[in-house]
Amino acid sequence: MPNIDEQKKKWIEDQIKREGLNPFGDPKSTVYTGGTPLLNEMTGKVIDRFDYILSRHKDWLPK
Amino acid sequence: MSKSSYSYFWRVAAAAGLMLTVSPILVSWFRESRIPAAPETALNWPAVNGEAWSLPNEIAVQLKPGVDGGILSRLAQLTGASLQWDDETSQSLGVLHFTLPAGKSMASELAALRSDSSVEAADQIHLYRTPESLNGEKPVPDSTKTQTEPTKWRPNDPRxxxxxxxxxxxxxxxxxxxxxxxxxxxxxxxxxxxxxxxxxxxxxxxxxxxxxxxxxxxxxxxxxxxxxxxxxxxxxxxxxxxxxxxxxxxxxxxxxxxxxxxxxxxxxxxxxxxxxxxxxxxxxxxxxxxxxxxxxxxxxxxxxxxxxxxxxxxxxxxxxxxxxxxxxxxxxxxxxxxxxxxxxxxxxxxxxxxxxxxxxxxxxxxxxxxxxxxxxxxxxxxxxxxxxxxxxxxxxxxxxxxxxxxxxxxxxxxxxxxxxxxxxxxxxxxxxxxxxxxxxxxxxxxxxxxxxxxxLSHEVHGDGVARFWMVAWLFAACLGIGKLRNKMGTAARYPLAATFALAFGLLFPDWLAGFLGESAHFNIIAHSELIPAFLILGLDSNDRQEMKLVGWMSFGLMLHLGWEFLRGTIPFIAGLGFWQLTPWVIFNLILGIGILVAAMRVERK
Incomplete structure (x- = not known):
């Protein structure tokens, strides 16, 4: 995932609020194994929240 | 206080002490009897599980240590058999084997040998065989048999x-x-x-x-x-x-x-x-x-x-x-x-x-x-x-x-x-x-x-059942003694009402906890001496019968509280730890004894 600056992060946060999504960019009613999509319980790998959001919203990627 | 009141007080106090001492033992016994036996984990000793046969005319004798060298000839005379050591090992261990002479009775021969001062033990020879030897299979090594804590069951899942x-x-x-x-x-x-x-x-x-x-x-x-x-x-x-x-x-x-x-x-x-x-x-x-x-x-x-x-x-x-x-x-x-x-x-x-x-x-x-x-x-x-x-x-x-x-x-x-x-x-x-x-x-x-x-769950459930049966036995004993007294023509009645009061004290907290749930805050009142304390204050202190009933109820509650305290199953009041609970329990036990003594001291009008 590309590194994103603080300005882009703020834009993503605003976009999440505008669209009424949860902090992971998914619909608010979404539930996850273990309560979060950021920890893969099977592999133990943790991913960054913005990386996860951008993997779900490719159109939000910096141009 | 009159002499008879003192005597009565000490009798009640002694009974209370005895009951409090005995109840944990009863509970412990009850609990032990309910715990399922752990599966076998150690190799069984052949004598326990093996099948035994007796050799019809063979006798083994274990001699006492330090017997003199003339023992063989003396025992040969006694038994009429020809005796000699099997080998050096049997001689050093003092073990003799011989065949019963024809016409001799096994029982009388053994009795004669056992009565001899140089014989420690004498018996017919038994053979043991383990079940494995019946079908020729060899025992399979099992890692669970070498555990350091053989009393605990371990699954055999390899990982x-x-x-x-x-x-x-x-x-x-x-x-x-x-x-x-x-x-x-x-x-x-x-x-x-x-x-x-x-x-x-x-x-x-x-x-x-x-x-x-x-x-x-x-x-x-x-x-x-x-x-x-x-x-x-x-x-x-x-x-x-x-x-x-x-x-x-x-x-x-x-x-x-x-x-x-x-x-x-x-x-x-x-x-x-x-x-x-x-x-x-x-x-x-x-x-x-x-x-x-x-x-x-x-x-x-x-x-x-x-x-x-x-x-x-x-x-x-x-x-x-x-x-x-x-x-x-x-x-x-x-x-x-x-x-x-x-x-x-x-x-x-x-x-x-x-x-x-x-x-x-x-x-x-x-x-x-x-x-x-x-x-x-x-x-x-x-x-x-x-x-x-x-x-x-x-x-x-x-x-x-x-x-x-x-x-x-x-x-x-x-x-x-x-x-x-x-x-x-x-x-x-x-x-x-x-x-x-x-x-x-x-x-x-x-x-x-x-x-x-x-x-804990085992105790919470099991102890409630134990208390129920204790009360059931109490009533059975009450009826039995009553009938016996009637038969003997004794004028005194068995105190059925007092038994009811005692049973109420023993079972009321369980019943309420079952009804409201173990975590209900009201449990703290049901398990305390508060109810008999209010009753004794509200009742006519000259009514000996009523006061005695309150006394027995208090005694039942005391037994219940002591029991649950010793077993660690006191009602689950969130946030109360052992050291917070202990003063409360001690206070209630003292209050209970006070109520019991006060109730029993009321003189007959």
């Missing part, structure tokens, strides 16, 4: 020793009490590899696991097979087939799993589906629900579904979340759920575990940062492979998803132990948890202790 998490929570001690039989645990997750259907297969170490019908809320059918691997792993911690010589063990392996699929192959799902699943599980006989899932937002549907299930007597256990920071997810944070945080193999909070005020208890969830090689929770599951199929193997996962089923399984053990109310189960889990040196918002009441929880 059981890798389950550090079970050792941490004292699973083997729990299995001494029960293994979850009769409890149904709903696993609301990605499904479970529970059976071979057109949608999936049964995982290899679930062959002996009991399942009850479940549902797939994603596919809307009754085949909740797992297409992710998460739910099967969770179900494995609860009830993976155990002692089957395969893989690893489950904690409550005699409990039944109700597989419910609400999360997709990607591991996510919708809150409305989950709410539906919770209600479905409650309506279809689940006793415990495990939800190793959650989200960051509260949801009214899930909240009301949890309250609905809770009201129906279902205990709900949830993963606190894997945010690694403060803030417990939902549904874990709802008051009707037991939120579980995760610890690693060193007992410290796992790096990923969410924490916060709702955390009720901590349990092993694994932490590969603490121990990269063995830090995960090992269970059987199906994981999709590169060929589009599923690999059926054993995987070490980490997460609060793994911690939650530990608690759900122990809740099943507690349920199977006779404690059914969700609040009571939570209280047993918290009360028995191992205290840790850490904040309550990270560890809750402490780290799950399956051994103590199963033990």
């Amino acid at each position: 059981y020793d890798e389950q550090w998490n079970f050792a941490m929570i004292h699973a083997e001690e729990a299995w001494e009490n029960n293994r979850g039989r009769g409890a149904v645990v709903a696993v609301i997750d990605t499904g479970v590899a529970y059976d071979n259907t057109k949608k999936g297969t049964r995982a290899k170490d679930f062959a002996d696991t009991k399942f009850v019908p479940g549902y797939d809320f994603c596919g809307k059918d009754n085949m909740p097979n797992d297409d992710n691997g998460h739910g099967t792993h969770v179900a494995g911690t609860i009830a993976e087939s155990t002692n089957n010589g395969e893989g690893v063990a489950g904690l409550a392996f005699e409990a039944a799993i109700m597989p419910i699929k609400v999360l997709t192959a990607q591991g996510s799902g919708r809150s409305d589906t989950i709410a539906e699943a919770i209600r479905w599980a409650a309506d279809h006989g689940a006793n415990i629900i495990n939800m190793s899932l959650g989200g960051p937002f509260p949801d009214s549907l899930i909240r009301s579904a949890c309250a609905y299930a809770n009201k129906k007597g279902v205990t709900i256990v949830c993963a606190a979340g894997n945010s690694g920071g403060e803030g417990v997810g939902y549904p874990a944070a709802y008051p009707s759920c037991i939120a579980v945080s995760a610890v690693g193999s060193n007992g410290k909070l796992s790096f990923y575990s969410s924490w916060g005020k709702p955390v009720a208890i901590a349990a092993p969830g694994g932490d590969k940062q603490q121990d990269p090689d063995h830090g995960g929770i090992l269970q059987n599951t199906l994981i999709s492979d590169d060929n589009g199929g599923f690999a059926d193997d054993y995987y070490a996962f980490q997460g609060t998803s793994m911690a939650s089923p530990h608690v759900a399984a122990v809740a099943a053990l507690v349920y199977a132990g006779g404690v059914h109310d969700p609040a009571d189960i939570k209280a047993v889990l918290q009360r028995s948890a191992a205290k840790v040196d850490g904040p309550a918002n990270k560890y809750g009441a402490g780290i799950l202790n399956a051994g103590d929880a199963a033990h």
Whole structure:
């Protein structure tokens, strides 16, 4: 995932609020194994929240 | 005080002392008699299990040490047999073998030998053979026979020793009490590899696991097979087939799993589906629900579904979340759920575990940062492979998803132990948890202790039954003595009313706790001497009969309180620890003695 600056992060946060999504960019009613999509319980790998959001919203990627 | 009053006081005091001393012994005896015997783990001594034969005319004699050299000729004279040492070893050990001479009686010969001052023992020779020798099979070496603690049962699953998490929570001690039989645990997750259907297969170490019908809320059918691997792993911690010589063990392996699929192959799902699943599980006989899932937002549907299930007597256990920071997810944070945080193999909070005020208890969830090689929770599951199929193997996962089923399984053990109310189960889990040196918002009441929880549930239930039978015997004795006295023409009546008052004191707190729940705050009044204290103040102090009844009631309550205190089963009043409870108990016991003495001192008009 590309590194994103603080300005882009703020834009993503605003976009999440505008669209009424949860902090992971998914619909608010979404539930996850273990309560979060950021920890893969099977592999133990943790991913960054913005990386996860951008993997779900490719159109939000910096141009 | 008159001389007769003093005499009466001391008699009552002595009886009270005796009863208080004896009751824990009775309880202990009762408890011991109810604990199932642990399976055999050591090689049996042939004399215990082998089959014995007697050689018809062969006798063995063990001589006392230091007998003189003329013993052979003396015994030969006594028995009429020709005697000689078999070899040097038998001579050094002082053991003789000989054949009974013809015409001699075995019984009289043995009697004569045993009466001789130089003979320590004499008997007919017995042969033993073990069952193995009957069919020529050799004993198979079994690692469980060399355990250092042979009294504890261990499953024979080959990778059981890798389950550090079970050792941490004292699973083997729990299995001494029960293994979850009769409890149904709903696993609301990605499904479970529970059976071979057109949608999936049964995982290899679930062959002996009991399942009850479940549902797939994603596919809307009754085949909740797992297409992710998460739910099967969770179900494995609860009830993976155990002692089957395969893989690893489950904690409550005699409990039944109700597989419910609400999360997709990607591991996510919708809150409305989950709410539906919770209600479905409650309506279809689940006793415990495990939800190793959650989200960051509260949801009214899930909240009301949890309250609905809770009201129906279902205990709900949830993963606190894997945010690694403060803030417990939902549904874990709802008051009707037991939120579980995760610890690693060193007992410290796992790096990923969410924490916060709702955390009720901590349990092993694994932490590969603490121990990269063995830090995960090992269970059987199906994981999709590169060929589009599923690999059926054993995987070490980490997460609060793994911690939650530990608690759900122990809740099943507690349920199977006779404690059914969700609040009571939570209280047993918290009360028995191992205290840790850490904040309550990270560890809750402490780290799950399956051994103590199963033990406590056994005592809570068993002691109530013991008290009931004690009262039943009291009344039987009362009737018997009454009849005997009538037969003997004794004028005095047996004090039936006093027996009723004593029985009330002994059973009222149990009855109320059963009615209101063990965690109800009113228990503190029912278990105290407050009721007899008010009665004795309100009643006519000159009415000897009434006062005596209050005295007996007080005595019954005292016995109950002392009993529960000694057994550690005092009503579960949240937040009261041993040292906070002790002064209260002592005060009530002193008050009870005071009431008893005051009541018995009232003179007859």
